[in-house]
Amino acid sequence: MSATRATGATSAVRAARAARATGTGTGTRTGPRDTPWLDDSAGRVMRPYTATSGRTRPDVALDLLSLVSATGVRPRTALGPEHSHVLRLCAAAAAPSVAEVAAQLRLPAVVTKVLLGDLMRYGAVTARAPRFLNDPADDLTLLRAVLDGLRRRL
Amino acid sequence: MDCADVCEAGPGTRPLPAPEGRGAQGPGPDRSAPPPATLKILVAGGFGAGKTTFVGAVSEIEPLCTEELLTGLSEADDPLEGVESKTATTVALDFGRITLDSRHVLYLFGTPGQQRFWFLWEELCAGALGAVVLADTRRLADCFPAVDFFERRGIGFVLAVNEFDGGHRYTADEVREAVGLAPEVPVVRCDARLASSGTRALAALVHHLLTTARHPRSGGPT
Ligand SMILES: Nc1nc2c(ncn2[C@@H]2O[C@H](COP(=O)(O)OP(=O)(O)O)[C@@H](O)[C@H]2O)c(=O)[nH]1
Ligand SMILES: [Mg+2]
Numbered sequence: 001m002s003a004t005r006a007t008g009a010t011s012a013v014r015a016a017r018a019a020r021a022t023g024t025g026t027g028t029r030t031g032p033r034d035t036p037w038l039d040d041s042a043g044r045v046m047r048p049y050t051a052t053s054g055r056t057r058p059d060v061a062l063d064l065l066s067l068v069s070a071t072g073v074r075p076r077t078a079l080g081p082e083h084s085h086v087l088r089l090c091a092a093a094a095a096p097s098v099a100e101v102a103a104q105l106r107l108p109a110v111v112t113k114v115l116l117g118d119l120m121r122y123g124a125v126t127a128r129a130p131r132f133l134n135d136p137a138d139d140l141t142l143l144r145a146v147l148d149g150l151r152r153r154l
Numbered sequence: 155m156d157c158a159d160v161c162e163a164g165p166g167t168r169p170l171p172a173p174e175g176r177g178a179q180g181p182g183p184d185r186s187a188p189p190p191a192t193l194k195i196l197v198a199g200g201f202g203a204g205k206t207t208f209v210g211a212v213s214e215i216e217p218l219c220t221e222e223l224l225t226g227l228s229e230a231d232d233p234l235e236g237v238e239s240k241t242a243t244t245v246a247l248d249f250g251r252i253t254l255d256s257r258h259v260l261y262l263f264g265t266p267g268q269q270r271f272w273f274l275w276e277e278l279c280a281g282a283l284g285a286v287v288l289a290d291t292r293r294l295a296d297c298f299p300a301v302d303f304f305e306r307r308g309i310g311f312v313l314a315v316n317e318f319d320g321g322h323r324y325t326a327d328e329v330r331e332a333v334g335l336a337p338e339v340p341v342v343r344c345d346a347r348l349a350s351s352g353t354r355a356l357a358a359l360v361h362h363l364l365t366t367a368r369h370p371r372s373g374g375p376t
Contacts, residue, residue: 014227017291036299056223063277063280064247064263064277065194065261066194075307085236097347099220099247099249099261099262099263100215100218100220100249102220102221103218103220103249104218106221107221108221108222108244109220109222109247110223111220111223118236118367130192130281131190131191131192132191132192132280132281133163133191133192133281136191136193136281136282136283137309137310137363137366138366138367138368139367140364140367142191142193142258142369143360143363143364143367144256144364145255145257145258146193146258146260146283146360147253147360147361148254148324148358149252149254149255149258149260150252150254150353150356150357150360151357152254152351153252153349153353154303154354154357
């Protein structure tokens, strides 16, 4: 039975992949899981963002892995609770990434970036962009170091 | 990192460093050292394939969930639409971190596999080492979008078969055949609940990248 099923799956798979490769499909599978626009893989529904006065476009370029740290400069304007929370997180000994700050705040990353952008304009926070390698997968020395590091954990 | 402690600073304590602290011995990392490369691996797969479990098991920090907005982004090409007033749906990203040694920190992002989330993948793929695609043998087709995505972009990946209890145990070759994987793509078994198993899948990915590097650069020390 398993053999038949595997074969059946194989042709279904090929058809699906061919359709996707040629763009003839609509991009949506016909399986039951993908039918509704909102399924379980989408997250919660948020209320409007009072913290950012509804802004969802950061005015600074921040990567999810940019490291943000407090400069020690106190903003002249009084900060709301979310801005204050962000600033406290940025004051940690090890600069957190934008993704970590967003997770701690329980706010979407883009909203967190708006808050961070405000704090950067006040001079209260600086960001350090991640240093991505152009072709990290072709850097053998780096890959060996990563592999060694992973194996040490086993 | 326990921010609650910082928030509850009592009277007389300073919740934030004084302004003079800037430049002198301000908080944050030493800026004179060249920043180490930021390393990132994506964990992809369909809903329920075990992405959250995998990232949580291998991560050294509490599994974190970062969210990104779904609505609003579709309207991004309207320049007048800078303000989002409606309720917005979010999409969750699992986020984890593994400190390999003093110079190498690996970040993990668990990303939902459906094509409608690909706008997220574009940012996540920038500078990524590669990907682990989780496959649940009961719903093998759910991993196809992720496989297609990485194949097309030439991003190295391994297929980690997450064998759930009660799922049929296929051989690696059966899975390879069903998914139509190129012969060099490793297929590994994985129990996403076990840190050791997840770490082995990550190691299999990096080993795969080592053997398939196209323009090997083994230059100086990283
Ligand atoms: N038996 C078994 N269950 C698993 C495994 N990985 C995940 N699960 C369970 O499967 C369910 C879905 O996993 P989850 O990580 O949330 O999937 P995600 O949607 O890809 O993030 C959870 O209840 C997990 O506990 C596994 O390797 N074996
Ligand atoms: Mg999940």
